[in-house]
Amino acid sequence: MAQTKDEKAVAAATEKFRKALVDGDGATLNKLTDxxxxxxxxxxxxxETKKEFIENIVNGNSDFVTIELTNQTVVVDGATAVVRHRLVASTQDKGKDPGSVDLLILLVWHKNKAGEWKLLARQAVKTKH
Structure with a gap:
């Protein structure tokens, strides 16, 4: 089934968010989040709050070296969108050894009055091995 305009916009915002996490790009994270x-x-x-989340990415407390997203679904209902995907990443958090994570992610986006999709909530759970 073809994606709607809003589904495509949310998928694009999710990709920008992924890239900003890897790049430690606080300005883009600020723009994409509510x-x-x-x-x-x-x-x-x-x-974490928006401020805490962005600070921890920018200062390296939470440092994603790579992020791969798979099995992504996007469901839009009016001005709300739910994104689910699997996130596999390599990390280099400040003061820690290199690591890796394998997570299932739930993102909740909402469209503001200006028509921009903003991330309102994110929750991660560890995958079962």
Whole structure:
């Protein structure tokens, strides 16, 4: 089934978000995320705010060297979109040995009054091996 215009826009925003995570691009992350962002990690800690999330990416506390997204689905309902995918990444978090993650991700995007898709929520869970 062909993607709708909104599904394509959300998929494109998700790809920009992936690239900004790898590049540590705070300006792009700021542009793509809603001020009310809640960013949940797979470890179960309290979700980060937009400010905390961007600071941790930019300062290297959370450093993605590579990110590969697979099995992505995009569902749009009005001004809300739900994206699910598998994220496999190599990491080099500040003060830690190189690592890797294999996660299932849920992203919730919403279209603002200007017609821009903004990331409102993200939650990760570890895959079962």
């Amino acid at each position: 001020d009310k962002l809640t960013y949940g990690h797979s470890g179960g800690a309290t979700p």
